[in-house]
Structure formats: structure tokens, C-alpha cells
Amino acid sequence: MNAHQLAGAAARLKVNIEEKSFRTSNGGTIEVLRDLNFEVGENEFACVLGPSGCGKTTMLRILLGLDKAYRGSVQLPGKAQARMGAVFQEPLLLPWRTVEQNVRLAMPSPLREANLDELFASLGLAKMRAFYPSELSLGLARRAAIARALAIEPDILLLDEPFVSLDASTAQQLRHLLLGVWSQRPTTALMVTHNIEEAIMLSDRIVVLSDRPAHVIGTFDIRLPRNYRNAQVKADLMRSFREKFAGMENKP
Amino acid sequence: MGLASARSDRMQRANAPADRRRLTSPIMVALSFVVLLALWHFAATTWPSRSFPGPFLVLQTFLRETASGDLPYHLAMTLWRVAASFTLAMVIGSVIGVILGSYQRADQFFNPWVILFLNIPALVVIVLAYIWFGLNEVAAIGAVAVNKIPNVVVTMREGARALDPRYAEMASVYRFGPLDRLRHLLLPQLQPYIAAASRSGIALIWKIVLVVELLGRSNGVGFEINLFFQLFDVAAILAYALAFVAVMLFIELVVVQPLERSSTRWRRRAA
Numbered sequence: 001m002n003a004h005q006l007a008g009a010a011a012r013l014k015v016n017i018e019e020k021s022f023r024t025s026n027g028g029t030i031e032v033l034r035d036l037n038f039e040v041g042e043n044e045f046a047c048v049l050g051p052s053g054c055g056k057t058t059m060l061r062i063l064l065g066l067d068k069a070y071r072g073s074v075q076l077p078g079k080a081q082a083r084m085g086a087v088f089q090e091p092l093l094l095p096w097r098t099v100e101q102n103v104r105l106a107m108p109s110p111l112r113e114a115n116l117d118e119l120f121a122s123l124g125l126a127k128m129r130a131f132y133p134s135e136l137s138l139g140l141a142r143r144a145a146i147a148r149a150l151a152i153e154p155d156i157l158l159l160d161e162p163f164v165s166l167d168a169s170t171a172q173q174l175r176h177l178l179l180g181v182w183s184q185r186p187t188t189a190l191m192v193t194h195n196i197e198e199a200i201m202l203s204d205r206i207v208v209l210s211d212r213p214a215h216v217i218g219t220f221d222i223r224l225p226r227n228y229r230n231a232q233v234k235a236d237l238m239r240s241f242r243e244k245f246a247g248m249e250n251k252p
Numbered sequence: 253m254g255l256a257s258a259r260s261d262r263m264q265r266a267n268a269p270a271d272r273r274r275l276t277s278p279i280m281v282a283l284s285f286v287v288l289l290a291l292w293h294f295a296a297t298t299w300p301s302r303s304f305p306g307p308f309l310v311l312q313t314f315l316r317e318t319a320s321g322d323l324p325y326h327l328a329m330t331l332w333r334v335a336a337s338f339t340l341a342m343v344i345g346s347v348i349g350v351i352l353g354s355y356q357r358a359d360q361f362f363n364p365w366v367i368l369f370l371n372i373p374a375l376v377v378i379v380l381a382y383i384w385f386g387l388n389e390v391a392a393i394g395a396v397a398v399n400k401i402p403n404v405v406v407t408m409r410e411g412a413r414a415l416d417p418r419y420a421e422m423a424s425v426y427r428f429g430p431l432d433r434l435r436h437l438l439l440p441q442l443q444p445y446i447a448a449a450s451r452s453g454i455a456l457i458w459k460i461v462l463v464v465e466l467l468g469r470s471n472g473v474g475f476e477i478n479l480f481f482q483l484f485d486v487a488a489i490l491a492y493a494l495a496f497v498a499v500m501l502f503i504e505l506v507v508v509q510p511l512e513r514s515s516t517r518w519r520r521r522a523a
Contacts, residue, residue: 105426105432148426
């Protein structure tokens with residue numbers, strides 16, 4: 001399905017950020033990232049976990065090409081220009097376009113006329129295609145944002161806490177929906193979160209970041225397929241995760 | 253279900269006064285015009301004078317001028333000048349305004365120019381345009397546009413400052429092309445500012461067009477008014493002026509307002 005599917009090293013995501021700092025309004029500088037190095041393999045779903053305000057979103061903005069003032073290098077999977085499917089913290093749908101128009105606008109021109117019935121159906125948006133974003137609940141708007149990210153057949157999926165400020169059951173339902181559509185067509189995915197349960201449920205690999213300036217404390221690989229991760233297994237995984245990263249609690 | 257129906261009840265109740273207002277407003281408008289006409293008629297018959305004709309005489313003049321084809325011709329000339337200078341002013345003013353609103357450096361440098369042009373009297377621009385470029389159509393339309401451009405720049409500059417950078421970031425991640433950015437990002441966000449600029453624009457421009465025609469053209473409503481001024485024919489002056497006001501009102505009601513409604517439909521259906 002993916003037009004530029006690549007094998008081996010080229011399909012990996014490689015992050016080597018040496019240094020990233022911000023200038024504050026009173027003239028000082030805040031160092032946000034330092035020696036942040038990790039990789040995500042082809043079609044692997046990775047979660048970046050770290051305390052609030054440690055620079056996760058900054059790192060994601062660098063990967064998205066929205067922030068170029070940093071030292072280091074980032075290699076995205078795919079050819080020269082990786083197609084990025086992004087889900088931001090807010091849905092960021094254009095309020096003056098319908099759900100379907102929002103999705104189609106993001107698609108590259110060869111895909112524009114593609115049939116989206118299946119995608120909308122699997123995300124439960126089949127009846128919402130002609131709705132404007134202001135007519136959707138936050139949960140539905142998030143689904144539309146996920147639909148937009150997946151409709152472009154991305155080389156890499158980048159998600160920035162896509163389930164925050166939703167009630168627990170809606171968030172859980174959305175996680176299942178995301179997993180469902182992602183596993184139909186797996187791509188390299190990187191999700192930023194500060195929720196350990198979420199990371200354990202979704203990812204093949206968890207990259208744990210330190211407090212600011214953020215660097216990788218360690219990684220936690222989960223090789224067990226997701227459909228075997230029942231409540232008991234997840235509790236076990238959680239315990240071993242806590243043992244490995246003692247002191248790092250599930251802080252909001 | 254219960255919640256939804258309760259909400260729709262509440263929405264209907266909330267809409268009711270608005271519906272009533274919309275229903276009564278044409279009647280109110282008609283009534284108010286009738287009263288104005290009656291007052292005019294009463295005043296004209298009480299103090300009869302050649303320089304203060306009643307509404308019937310103006311109507312007669314209007315019909316006569318329309319039948320002879322003079323009024324439609326001059327009206328059309330003025331309308332085309334209004335349309336040309338309006339389009340010119342909106343396009344040039346919007347481009348400059350968006351640039352100034354997006355680049356602080358450019359704004360700091362050009363802001364004094366904008367203030368300067370805002371404060372040059374319309375008459376000076378018109379006279380200079382005629383002296384420099386001759387008594388021709390290009391000078392006339394250009395002069396009107398130059399008068400309006402600074403206003404458009406100021407409004408659109410505010411619009412560009414209010415653009416949401418997050419949409420631009422989303423567009424850059426999803427690699428929107430320049431045309432898509434213009435159509436789906438920039439114009440919808442600027443729409444309220446474009447509407448404001450064009451509203452005040454049409455009203456200002458048609459008045460300046462009359463002055464331009466009075467000073468240096470040999471047709472158009474402004475030229476005719478100048479002619480009738482020399483003949484002291486007040487009925488004809490009023491007939492031309494009112495005919496033009498009527499056309500502009502028609503454009504406002506039939507073109508501008510429906511256009512605005514359709515471009516803001518996404519706001520109205522908010523849940």
C-alpha cells in the first residue's frame with residue numbers, strides 16, 4: 001500500500017539531538033534537550049514517556065520540522081521527504097471545512113480522490129463526514145485528526161498526547177480504535193505521553209526521558225503481541241517497568 | 253434522547269425572538285420609508301420652491317431620465333468605475349496588509365507611509381492623478397483606489413496579525429500547496445476582515461467616484477450631478493442620487509449579505 005516502503009536502516013527513525021535550548025524573555029536560556037538519542041525500528045510503535053514539561057513536545061516539533069533551531073540530526077523513515085501523519089495535542093481541524101474536507105486537504109494530490117469509506121467506518125466517523133468540527137465532541141474531533149493522519153498513508157506517525165483531556169472510557173475506546181486502524185497498515189509510529197498504562201498498552205518500545213534537559217534514561221521493550229496483553233500481563237509489565245525505572249512515578 | 257430534545261426545545265425558544273425580529277424588520281423598514289416620504293411630501297407642499305421638489309416630481313424626473321436612456325447609461329458608467337476601483341483597492345490593499353501584518357520589520361518601516369496616505373485628502377489624490385496622468389479613465393480609477401487602499405491595508409493588517417500560527421504549522425506538516433494555503437487557510441481566517449473592509453469600502457468608494465467624475469470625466473452620475481447643479485435642477489440631482497443609492501442597497505442585500513452568510517455557515521451550525 002505504501003508507495004515508498006523502504007527496508008532496513010532507511011526505514012528507521014533515528015533521533016540524535018545534541019542540544020536544544022530556548023531563550024527566555026528576560027535574556028536567559030533554558031536548556032530543554034541534551035544528547036537525546038534513540039531509534040525506532042520499521043513499523044514499530046514507540047512511546048516517549050517523560051515527566052510533564054521535560055521537552056517531549058519540543059522534541060516532536062523538531063521531528064515535525066516545525067523547529068529547526070537545534071544542534072544535532074534527525075533521520076525520518078522514507079525517502080528524502082518522509083510523509084508525516086501528525087496528531088497534535090489539540091485536533092487542529094480547520095473549523096471552516098467539514099471533517100471529510102479536512103482529511104482530504106491533508107492528502108497528497110495523487111491520493112486526494114481515494115476511497116475513505118473504510119477509514120471513516122473503522123474510526124466510527126461514517127456519519128460525521130459532512131459535519132463541521134464545531135459540531136463534534138472533543139473525542140470525535142480527535143478521531144477526525146487521527147483519520148487525517150492515517151489517510152495520507154504516512155511513512156511515520158507522530159502523536160502528541162492524543163488522548164489527554166478525555167474521560168477515561170472515551171480515551172480507552174480511542175486507543176482501541178487507533179490500534180485497530182494502525183495494525184491494518186502498520187507504520188513506524190512515535191507517540192508522546194506521560195501515561196504509563198497507555199504506553200504499556202500501545203507500544204512495542206517505551207523510551208523513557210529524564211527531567212529537563214531531557215535525555216534518554218532507558219528503553220523498555222515489550223515483545224509480547226498486543227492481543228496477549230490482558231490485565232494480568234499489563235500489571236506484570238507495569239511492575240517490571242517500575243522496578244527498572246524506580247523513582248519515576250506516573251506523574252501527571 | 254431526553255437531553256437532546258430538551259436542548260432542541262431550548263434552542264427553539266432561544267431562536268423565537270430572533271425569528272420575530274427577522275419577520276417584522278421588512279415591515280418596519282417599509283413603514284419608516286413611507287413616513288420619510290410623507291414628511292418630505294408635506295414639507296415640499298408647505299414650502300413650495302424650485303430648489304426643493306417633492307417626491308412625485310423626483311419620481312417623474314427619474315422615469316423621464318430612465319426612459320431617455322440617460323440615467324441607465326450614466327449609472328452603468330459609475331457602477332463600472334466603482335467595481336474596478338473596489339477590486340483594485342481590495343486586492344492591492346489585502347496583499348500589502350497581509351505582508352505588513354506578517355512581517356514586523358516591514359510594518360515598522362512602512363507604517364509611516366500608511367499613516368501618511370491615510371491622511372491625504374481624497375481631493376488632493378484626485379487632482380494630482382488628473383494632473384500627472386491626464387483626464388482619463390486610468391487616472392480616475394487609480395485615484396479612487398489609492399484613496400481606499402490605506403484603509404484596506406489597516407484592516408487586513410489586523411487580520412494578518414490575528415492569524416492562528418497553529419493552522420500554518422499543521423499545513424506545513426501536511427505539506428499544503430500555496431494555493432490550498434490561500435484558499436483553505438488564509439482566506440477563511442481573513443474572511444471577517446475582508447467583509448469589514450469591503451463593507452466600508454463600497455460606501456466610501458462610490459462617494460469618491462462621484463467626485464472623480466465631477467472633476468474630470470464626461471459621463472457618470474457625478475458628471476450629471478455637476479451638470480444639473482449648473483442648471484439648478486434639484487429634482488434631477490435627487491433622482492440620480494437616489495437611483496444610485498437604491499442600486500447600492502440592492503447590491504448589499506442581494507450580493508454582499510448572502511455571500512457573507514454562505515461563507516460563515518460553519519459558524520451558524522455550531523452545536
